[in-house]
Amino acid sequence: MIPIALKMLFRDTSKFFGIVMGVTLASMVITWQGSIFIGIMSRTVAVISDMGDPDIWVMDPKVQYIDDVKPLITTDLYRVRGVEGVSWASPLYKGMTRARMEDGQFQNCNLLGLEDSTLTGGPPIMVEGRIEDLRRADGVIVDVIGATTRLAKRPREPGAAPTPLKVGDTMELNDHRAVVVGISRNIRTFQSQPVIYTTYSRATTFVPNERKMLSFILVKAAPGVAPAEVCDRIERATGLAAYTRDEFKGRTIDYFLKNTGIPINFGIAVALGFFVGTVITGFMFFSFTVDNLRYFGTLKAMGSGDGRLLGMILIQSLTVSLLGFGLGLGISAGMGAMTKDSALAFLMPWQLLVVALGATIVICMASAMLSIRRVVTLEPAIVFKG
Amino acid sequence: MRVDATVQDGQNIAVRCRGVTKTYGAGPSAVKALRGVDLDVERGELLMLVGPSGCGKTTLISVVAGVLNRDGGECEVLGEDFARIGPAATTRFRARNVGFVFQAFNLIPTLTVAENVAVPLLINGVSRREAIAKAAEVLSRVGLGDRTNDVPTRLSGGQQQRVAISRALVHDPKLIVCDEPTSALDHATGQRVMELLREVAEGHDLSLVVVTHDARIFEFADRIAEMDDGRIVRLSTGQSHKKAEHELPVVK
Structure with missing residues (x-):
């Protein structure tokens, strides 16, 4: 039934496009804002990162971060x-x-x-x-x-x-x-x-x-x-205080996270992208399911169990999440590459991609939940109602 | 008035309903859709359910097809009582034994004709290749062998209903329930669709329960059960029903 589920999705072009665009938007905002946030945070430890040779930084115990110099x-x-x-x-x-x-x-x-x-x-x-x-x-x-x-x-x-x-x-x-x-x-x-x-x-x-x-x-x-x-x-x-290079980086980043408005500002942007993406995707996906409710009902009447229909919806949801994530990531990475030589802080580590993929899948699964609920509670007898 | 729509020969029975009741809602707004229906459908028989809107026809075929739970009475379909076997087994039973033909065809518009017909086989776990091949074979039998790769929206109403009939037949069910199969079709097309259903019933020892308002197709029925207010109020053969209708007084 997987090919059937995918054909139902792909051949409803306008809905499919709308859902994928919603996921793409969310994925793009999350990866873009996330990359800039990480880029800015990495700049706070630029001096430490540039000094690759020493393993350990020794300093006054009161030092909180790299720019907080208390001479020895x-x-x-x-x-x-x-x-x-x-x-x-x-x-x-x-x-x-x-x-x-x-x-x-x-x-x-x-x-x-x-x-x-x-x-x-x-x-x-x-x-x-x-x-x-x-x-x-x-x-x-x-x-x-x-x-x-x-x-x-x-x-x-x-x-x-x-x-x-x-x-x-x-x-x-x-x-x-x-x-x-x-x-x-x-x-x-x-x-x-x-x-x-x-x-x-x-x-x-x-x-x-x-x-x-x-x-x-x-x-x-x-x-x-x-x-x-x-x-x-x-x-x-x-x-004295002595930290490994990574510990000192972590301490510095921690300072900026706790004492500046950077995380809040970027967190709001990422949360907004997540929220808008969820709403758009949820609405479009739910609308797609409602449009197909008669056919889900038909499948149910013909002997498709709830598990099979749930699987069909999850496959559809997973497909749009992967497509949207790929597109959003591609757009972000492309913009990042184009601004490589500018003052823009843009750093996209693989960990961010894992988090963004997880967030995108959560968006799509949350959207699918509404649809799943609707399909699972659907009475197959609906097919005989006009 | 309660009419006995049962038959004496129990060996050849596909559907046996006794005192089936169904009520929608509760309290003062409750609607009693079925008020104790007794009905038998023989194997190989084409039984039509007729009657005014809201008389309980659709509720009765929903119960018979296992897509709606009855409130009371007994109902065995091909020897199985859905109330006893539970919802999961009922779903599996439908997948194997019941075919559906709907008033609005209910063909999935994003699938090709062959894919639509193959759906019951896919539900039963048949491989995609085998299912499509079997679908193409059945479509050839109904004269649509050259339209397998079209989408349903490119077909006429009659062709779409033939696709729906193919879908109902493809997995060799024992019972087919049809809800107003000719109401969206012109007379000639409706006749051809009914001829096809009649042929199917005779050739495959299938039982068909057809809900219809369309008096022009009564002649295709073996028996006609007329319903009113949740009960079967009259039972006749297709020919006798037609004759009886002709004998009705006409107001001048």
Whole structure:
């Protein structure tokens, strides 16, 4: 009876199209909004994600998330290096600075100071220049998005394109001369501010002098030792907080989820998509069933049991949910691909697809429930009523 | 008045109803659709149920076909009492033994003619290929062998009813119930449809119960049970009924 169920569905073109469009709309809104939400959340941990080498981040126990810097004293670095299971530990400066461009414009930037000798935590991909060029006098590396947007030279002619910052250009960081020695490709940050890399010692000269300058300690666990175990040892030995990379990402995301309106705003959009999709799909699917009630009644009279009719409706529902999900996902993914190089945060992990597929199936099953109820309670004797 | 519509030879009985009652609703608004119907239908017989609208004809065939539960009395169809065997077994019984022909044909418009005819076989678990082949064979017998891939809406009313009859026949049932099979057809087409049903009944030892208002087809009946107010009030053969009608006084 499955082919019969599918033909009843497919050949009722207008209803079929309407139902699939309803599911497509819901699926598209869920995957699109979900992808942007995940994209934004991933940007909150961009700095952590870009630093792939260290396993562990050590910080003041009061730190709540990546931008919540509470500086450590330099001796903490040595104490961490002395913990058993630590392969190496590097200092990281992370702060904000104001860059003054050649044309006199100011721009706030993220400043990252890497250990002078190892340059641990450097940019993941170099577009131009090398990380080692940071050792040149006054050298800084600027991320390509910052170089082409906020740090780009403004055009002299109105309406002309700005000139991207390039290797060899200079700028002032807190009245200190800085020379661009490289351009890197980074994950966009949450605030979309440019990222400037330099050495740790130079970073501490760029920013106003404070008693404590060490923001984080980046640690690599020794081979064969679990990072989580090393974290425990560091915490016990130093009293500092130590998190694995994933733990720190989770902590940062958790902070943004709990302390910003982002989840509520996106949650409302996703819920709206779910609700609208359910209503449209439910209405269309129910209407389709009601239109076919006479035929379901006929099938029932001819000896189709409730289970068989229920199976037919579920097959119809599952078919439209998979089709609608595929279409909605395709549209979302297509739009995401088209906006890949824009400032739009769009990230579509497979987990989102599983959740969206589940939500779409729930929408269709909820819609089918109304129809199933109607068909199951249908008296087969209806077929003799005119 | 209560008319005995039973037969004496119990060996050859397809449907046996005794004192069947059915009431719709409850309280003051209750409608007694059947008030104790006694009726037998023999194997191979074409029995027509006639009477004014609301007299209980449709309720009676619904009970006989097992699509409606009776309130009281006894009713055995091909030796089975639906009240005893339960709803699931009744559904299976209908699938195997009962064919349906409806006033509005009830062909599924999104399926082809052959697919519509194949539905009872599919319900009985026959493979799709086999069901379509058997459907095509039956359609050829009713003169629609060349229309198997058409959708029902492309056929005339008479052709659609022939498709419906094919659907009722395809799984070789023992009983066919027909609800106003000719009311949506012109006279000539109605006659041809009835000839077909008559032929089917004779050729396959099938029992047919036909509800109709159409006096022009009474001649095809073996017996005619006339109902009024939930009871069978008169029983006649097709020919005698026609004769009796001709003898009615005409107001001038």
